[in-house]
Amino acid sequence: MAEILFIGLGNMGGPMASNLVKSGHKVHVFDLSKVAVDSLVSQGAVEVTSLNAFHGSAIDTVVTMLPSGKHVESVYLGEEGLPSTLKQGVLNIDCSTIDVETARRVGEQLISKGQLFVDAPVSGGTAAATAGTLTFMVGGETSSFEKAKPFLDVMGKNVFHAGDAGNGQVAKICNNMLLGIHMIGTCEAFNLADKLGLDAQTFFDIASTASGQNWSMTSYCPAPGPVEAAPSNRDYQPGFAAAMMLKDLRLAQEAASSARASTPLGAQAEALYALMESAQKDDLDFSGIMKLIQGRL
Numbered sequence: 001m002a003e004i005l006f007i008g009l010g011n012m013g014g015p016m017a018s019n020l021v022k023s024g025h026k027v028h029v030f031d032l033s034k035v036a037v038d039s040l041v042s043q044g045a046v047e048v049t050s051l052n053a054f055h056g057s058a059i060d061t062v063v064t065m066l067p068s069g070k071h072v073e074s075v076y077l078g079e080e081g082l083p084s085t086l087k088q089g090v091l092n093i094d095c096s097t098i099d100v101e102t103a104r105r106v107g108e109q110l111i112s113k114g115q116l117f118v119d120a121p122v123s124g125g126t127a128a129a130t131a132g133t134l135t136f137m138v139g140g141e142t143s144s145f146e147k148a149k150p151f152l153d154v155m156g157k158n159v160f161h162a163g164d165a166g167n168g169q170v171a172k173i174c175n176n177m178l179l180g181i182h183m184i185g186t187c188e189a190f191n192l193a194d195k196l197g198l199d200a201q202t203f204f205d206i207a208s209t210a211s212g213q214n215w216s217m218t219s220y221c222p223a224p225g226p227v228e229a230a231p232s233n234r235d236y237q238p239g240f241a242a243a244m245m246l247k248d249l250r251l252a253q254e255a256a257s258s259a260r261a262s263t264p265l266g267a268q269a270e271a272l273y274a275l276m277e278s279a280q281k282d283d284l285d286f287s288g289i290m291k292l293i294q295g296r297l
């Protein structure tokens with residue numbers, strides 16, 4: 001049994017911490033929201049009221065699940081962040097989706113202070129967090145990955161080592177950039193088929209076994225009908241919100257710019273999802289971009 005400090009108990013972090021508690025670990029929990037902390041305490045976690053005042057010498061592992069790079073940086077490197085009483089060699093696992101540069105900078109600084117670090121962003125939403133079936137994409141030294149894996153196995157189903165620190169974030173944003181692009185392409189194809197008199201089910205039957213086949217079509221079809229469980233059949237309720245897709249596309253563009261990589265379709269996907277944000281429809285599922293393509297957002 002490990003002693004874990006879990007920071008960030010939101011939509012994702014709450015159920016992830018809960019699964020660590022259920023697996024028998026002693027989990028100390030901290031969040032700016034008292035309601036979130038109370039919920040975990042009622043499940044058997046131990047409340048941390050202030051990181052600064054917390055005596056952390058028994059902690060082996062820190063897990064964070066925070067909104068963005070600035071929160072991660074302030075928790076790991078800021079004055080109000082990790083307890084100064086943490087011992088050397090503590091394993092720090094950041095599961096947040098953040099920019100590659102911050103992940104690498106935080107990792108380097110922690111390692112220079114004698115700590116271990118992996119970035120381990122996830123794929124899968126709150127349902128997967130609750131069921132413990134998340135996919136983790138992990139960046140960091142092999143020995144740190146191996147130490148992190150038993151904890152990630154509790155919270156997820158697939159755990160991949162993607163290389164050095166930051167590479168988990170690279171895998172996540174490259175995957176989601178590709179997802180955004182093929183979702184938009186799929187919407188365009190279904191909309192064009194419809195305008196030309198080809199119904200969604202017939203087009204699906206053909207394209208899903210032809211060269212246009214892709215995940216957005218076969219598992220998550222943005223046209224209502226062919227895939228029963230898809231958000232398109234419940235007026236695009238998420239699912240994976242367009243706002244989350246836009247966050248990931250922005251991270252991808254930021255990284256592309258600093259790496260001088262050409263991503264014209266990624267840039268276009270970001271611009272289109274930003275239109276959903278401007279229209280205040282980014283709470284719809286990301287497949288709801290179909291409505292934008294159809295001119296009925």
Ligand code: NAD
Nearest residue numbers: 008009010011012013031032033066067071096097125126
């Ligand atoms: P959320 O906003 O529900 O939760 C974030 C939590 O962090 C909140 O409870 C907030 O109070 C807490 N927090 C913020 N700053 C803090 C600080 N300094 N100290 C302690 N707690 C602090 O967000 P979420 O949906 O749980 O997402 C978390 C991360 O997971 C994000 O990076 C997101 O991109 C990623 N993600 C989310 C989903 C999803 O479906 N929600 C899927 C994949 C990845």
